[in-house]
Amino acid sequence: MPVFTIETTYRLPVYRQQTYEAATIDEACRRAIDDDDWFTEKRDYESAGETYVTGIWSGENAAYSGAAQPIPSDYVEAPQRIALHLEVLLGLVKVLASQSDTEQLDRAFWLERAQPAIAKAEAILAGGREPD
Structure with missing residues (x-):
């Protein structure tokens, strides 16, 4: 019977709450997006995303060692x-x-x-x- 190595992933939200002084909401949002200081980041384990397939390879423990197989769109x-x-x-x-x-x-x-x-x-x- 064939054997496949399947890589699955889920997204874990990481967030921060910062205060920005700005003339408008748009400007405050732009400053927040442009801010690369994530020292106060928090991980939101309760809001983790769905598990989905990110890689398929034929064989045992074959991740990244051969041609990847197409992922069925359901996954x-x-x-x-x-x-x-x-x-x-x-x-x-x-x-x-x-x-x-x-x-x-x-x-x-x-x-x-x-x-x-x-x-x-x-x-x-x-x-x-x-x-x-």
Whole structure:
């Protein structure tokens, strides 16, 4: 039976609370983002993110020692899944938006492509597995 080395990751929020003097909220936010002093950082273990797969290799203890295998999209971090699928959805919307009044939209053709994209988007947002 095949053996795989799987690398999983979760994100651990690290935060700080600093006070900034500024004329506007926007300026205060910019100062906070630009501030690279994290001496007072705190780790928020209670808000750790989901566990997701960041690497797959064939073989035992094979991490980074051979060609990485593609990660099934169900196991990619949710924000990355959303970003990747956004490209598909944007493509569909752009095609539909580019139809002129004189062009006939082949509804059946585009509906056949839109329905799986919608089902996948709903699964991603629900945090579930994508439809086959």
